[in-house]
Amino acid sequence: MKAFTYRRVKKDERDAADLADLLRLGRLPEAWLAPSATRELREIVRGRHKLTALRTNCRNQAHGVVAKRGIAA
Structure with a gap:
């Protein structure tokens, strides 16, 4: 190889x-190939990571809008 x-x-x-x-x-x-239990846990962790990133993105956008309007948060 x-x-x-x-x-x-x-x-x-x-x-x-x-x-x-x-x-x-x-x-x-x-x-x-990882065992099925490990693959299932990895899938859960990937899903949680995506949701956390989405939450952070929404939070950052909200802070940007508030800052653009000059509102102290």
Whole structure:
């Protein structure tokens, strides 16, 4: 697999052929998937992060409008 990163010229056809050879020889490493419980927790954390960012954005916009109007908050 390291040979792919050291090539000076990248060719999709050559990469595909090399990957097919590695797969045929059984030398292609498997991808790791997190357990379903971990994936579920990650999804919850991503959702919470998005909601927190949205809340912060709304709060900042409100402060900007109040500051533009010259109202002391």
